[in-house]
Amino acid sequence: MQHRKMMTHVTLVVAVALAAAFTVHAARTPPVGTGDLAGGNSGLKSAGALAFGPDGVLFVGDSVGGAIAALDTADRTPAASAKVDVKGIDEKVAAMVGVAAGDILINDVAVNPISKNVYVSAARGRGPDAAPLVVRVDASGKLTLLPLDNIKHETVSLSDVPDANAAARQNPRTQTITDMAFVNGNVMVAGMSNEEWSSALRSIPYPFKTAAKGTQLQIWHASHGRYETQSPVRTFVLYTIDGQQYVLAAYTCTPLVKIPVSDLKAGAQVKGVTISDLGSGNQPLDMVPYKKDGHEFILIANSSFGVVKLHADNLGQYKPIDSPTVVDVAGAPYDKIAALNNVRHLAQVDAGNALILTAASGGGFGPAVGPMSLRTIALP
Amino acid sequence: MKDRLACLAVVLALGTTAIAQSVSLQFDGIAFKVLGWTATAPPGGGWSSIFRVYAGTGDVPPLVGTYAIERGSLVFRPRYPISAGVRYRAVFDAPGVRPAIEKSFDGPARPTAASTHVDRVYPSTDVLPANQLRLYIYFSAPMSRGEAERRIHLLDAGGKLLPAVFLPGQELWDPNNRRLTMTFDPGRIKRDLTSNRSMGPPIAEGKRYTLVIDRDWPDATGLPMTGTFRKAFRGGPAVRQPPDPKSWRVAAPPASSRAALVVSFGRPMNYVLLQRMLKVSGPHGEVAGAVGVEREESEWRFTPQAPWAVGQYTLIVDTSLEDLAGNKIGQPFDIDVFDKVTDRITSTTTSRAFEIGPTAKP
Secondary structure (H helix, E strand, O other), X not given: OOEEEEOOOEEEEEEEEOHHHOOOEEOOOOOOOOOOOEOOOOOOOOOOOEEEOHHHEEEEEEOOOOEEEEEEOOOOOOOOOXXXXXXXXHHHHHHHHOOOHHHEEEEEEEEOOOOOOEEEEEEEOOOOOOEEEEEEEOOOOOEEEOOOOXXXXXXXXXXXOOOOOOOOOOOOOOEEEEEEEEEOOEEEEEEEEOOOOOOEEEEEEOOOOOOOOOEEEEEEEEEOOOEEEEOOEEEEEXXXXXXXXXXXXXXXXXXXXXXXXXXXXXXXXXXXXXXXXXXXXXXXXXXXXXXXXXXXXXEEEEOOOOEEEEEXXXXXXXXXXXXXXXXXXXXXXXXXXXXXXXXXXXXXXXXXXEEEEEOOEOOOOOOOEOOOEEEEEEOO | OHHHXXXXXXXXXXXXXXXXXXXXXXXXXXXXXXXXXXXXXXXXXXXXXXXXXXXXXXXXOOOOEEEEEEOOEEEEEEXXXXXXXXXXXXXXXXXXXXXXXXXXXXXXXXXXXXOOOEEEEEOOOOEEEOOOOEEEEEEOOOEOOOOHXXXXXXXXXXXXXXXXXXXXXXXXXXXXXXXXXXXXXXXXXXXXXXXXXXHOOOOOOOOEEEEEXXXXXXXXXXXXXXXXXXXXXXXXXXXXXXXXXXXXXXXXOOOOOOOOEEEEXXXXXXXXXXXXXXXXXXXXXXXXXXXXXXXXXXXXXXXXXXXXXXXXXXXXXXXXXXXXXXXXXXXXXXXXXXOOOOOOOOOOEEEEEEEEOOOOEO
């Protein structure tokens, strides 16, 4: 068992800006109740990050279309748990939609907390005409394509994107949605621009309302209290420490940090705290917090370091560094889970199980080398 | 009675055989059809229980699509278009039709003539600061996603492949897959982070490098490019001071002309952001015109649609405009909060006034 100490204790400053420069426009009609969405074409141009909301509603991030769709999966039959083991899921999806397996890009996985069915977002094709796919995988391994052209849904457009050239046929600017979560009635959205270096973390009330204003949080990151940088969030997860809700976020530039959810509101300024830095050339991809044998852990799938299990009993002890005289402290210890290799996505199933999507080789962000498999594992 | 039943069975068997011999499967490029078999009502398991089309081998589900009866024939239309280079296998397995009928069809052939290439890369200069933040790669045609990490390399002066140079993760494309944004690992750029301490910045001042983009990267049609792209550059000093519009040289053109307004930054700026983050406002509001970027992105040229009128003008600058190192107007990429020299600007725009007179005044 590899046991390491984290490197740096870093301060995170979250400057929360009002939505003055950013407006979320509800693209579709009247606000509807959960589970009572309007039918028709979802309008999705791509299917990326996934997150479940209330009552079987699946949020699908559409980076190409600059939108988020809330799909009614109509999948509300409770199940305590479900084991999934599908080998060659990329090959199976490819066969269903009539392309070579290499022309399927799997983007994300999520587990319906009610039914425990698995949902996979993917692209049919690698070019600009690629079609979005959302596939449901049940416990028997049966795959069902969601009919994205005729499904109850609601969409919100993330339309703060100015045209570089109004005469151009298509705006070249995109905001890639890297992760989403449903937190206290809001869809939180992390993303990266393909033009400017920005740190947009958005919070959008759900159900989406006509002309609803979301808030955009400008995320700052400081090292040693000295160098501050705008830092886009790559992935995040909701977590409770000592009765207080936090967002545990992994940044593109560095470590895992905690941000109190209560501070993520317009007009506030808060300081978050680094709890772990997995080191050079690595990025956390997905995180699953859990409890086992009376202890708290966070299972983290990484781009380079494989899967690690972070010991999270003492996350509450990490305090912000807001003085240049404060020296580094060790971060939370972690163990590498050697048995889990080439994990590209990780999602929580229930208190004792997680779902992993693995490639034949090339774990993490790197090019996927199929076949890819979907499997339920017991949390280590 | 027994004899009569035996006779009937023989007739049925012969009839079935006759049916099987005359049933055929057809593909017209869009739909798959069963010919020579009269479809009536769907069987208990649905049409898919007797007629399926597969696009893969092994234990895979059949194609998704819809069934219809057209002129008495069973027709299957796949939900998604037929793909180039894919072999489709149709299987008709109705009761009484023995043996089951199976036939393979090929989708259209993939194109074979490569024509796509790397058109240009920004920054265009051959000296990149040690804290260079992003590259913008323009392709002549749409490319395929999911390949960037294995197709883009940075080599040192000796041709050695340098690891962990770029931020791994989501590929940042424009909607046409013709422009890719690559980010140098910000953890190596930002001072004092673990990656920065252990590996240093991706680019070192004074060292020579070659950016290589592989020919084998398939374009959106699956074809490789026409050639491998190389861009040689050397590392320059890190740029820590944010761009300051007060220091820019604004050369106002003469009135009544359509000559370009020329803004010189004194350093290369972000090419992509220069397309939309500078605007000109005049006596009658925003001035319409065309943007040009010259001199390795250190010069912005604005040519108005209508001749310049005499009057007071303003160059409006979005404070999100970046230089090559991601320094914004009044805000360095990594702010040294102990260094009180830098004021953090929170406004979204700043401006620079200039005048167009009968004789131009800068």
